[in-house]
Amino acid sequence: MKENSYTLRVYRGTSDKQFWEEFELERTKGANVISALMEIQANPINKLGETTTPVAWEQGCLEEVCGSCSMLINGRPRQSCTALIEDLIISGKSTTITLAPFTKFPLIRDLCVDRTKMFESLKKVRSWVSADGTWDTTKQFGEKVGPEVQEALYVLSTCMTCGCCSESCPQVNDHSPFMGPAPISQARLFNAHPAGKNEKPERLRALLDEDGIAGCGNAQNCVRVCPKKIPLTESIALIGREATKQAIKDATGLSDSGD
Ligand code: SF4
Ligand code: SF4
Structure with a gap:
């Protein structure tokens, strides 16, 4: 793993098939979970160096008002727009951040639920x-x-x-x-x-x-x-x-x- 990088461990799949996929990203000042997902969207290559499908997630206002970007971040339900990468690394004492969809709603795909x-x-x-x-x-x-x-x-x-x-x-x-x-x-x-x-x-x-x-x-x-x-x-x-x-x-x- 490169210096100054972190791992985003993302739950992937639909109701038929699920798996975890990891992405290695660079730590940049002010980055949040949404900007990390957008980085993957622009360059969908996983930690193994394989080209994969971009992660599906929902977002709207990007200011914690619409609620659409909610997901489990390091196991805690919250909005991804206000989840700063640096804060997650410090509070989780780990350079791996886990993203998963809510479990109480039907899964649509990856981080999107109904x-x-x-x-x-x-x-x-x-x-x-x-x-x-x-x-x-x-x-x-x-x-x-x-x-x-x-x-x-x-x-x-x-x-x-x-x-x-x-x-x-x-x-x-x-x-x-x-x-x-x-x-x-x-x-x-x-x-x-x-x-x-x-x-x-x-x-x-x-x-x-x-x-x-x-x-x-x-x-x-x-x-x-x-x-x-x-x-x-x-x-x-x-x-x-x-x-x-x-x-x-x-x-x-x-x-x-x-x-
Ligand atoms: S946690 Fe529940 S009550 Fe609070 S804003 Fe979200 S939906 Fe509304
Ligand atoms: S049972 Fe559910 S709704 Fe009632 S207090 Fe507990 S968490 Fe809240």
Whole structure:
């Protein structure tokens, strides 16, 4: 191995065939995992000197906002755009860096996975504010939100559906329908919106299904890995209480507006 170089060990393949492939790259100031993958793309020659196919990965904003470049870097779920090569070498005490795709989502190819399940869960919990033009929008959207609430909700709104929380959650697995923590936290965000409140009962009922709130085992891995520091377990606890109240209301015939 050349002086001033490092090894990128990359998981390759599709659902039919997988293997590890190593690449030797030069340590350059400011390089991150994405720039290393781009280097391989421009010159796809592995450590054995063989010409290979360029590695497939996803990327978007390159500023940790879109979440698409998420993968396992040295075994930790995170975004590759903010993973600096020098930091990884220092923190891992090794000149070998390992890249692998998330394991909780279907593999497409190499480092790309299909996160459709997360987006379907967001649809299920109505992770939006309906604005179809039939409402009195001046009234619905005119309601003021205080600064404390704004502050609490802002952090929830930074979720980028990256999937790091689901990847780290032991309850998200092939034997469980659990949707993971991110959509639950998004239900909290939209339940608190002045217009989003209208659909709060539907969101809570969706979360009472078998893939919803009951799936959480409170292992708390999700809050530890969330790059946006979203208080996921707080959201899960809050939504859990609200969902229970909703279930009681539905069982007893109390109106949605009643306590
Ligand atoms: S809650 Fe955090 S870890 Fe989970 S998808 Fe959103 S940003 Fe990613
Ligand atoms: S607290 Fe719940 S959602 Fe978070 S990692 Fe644990 S089981 Fe998963």
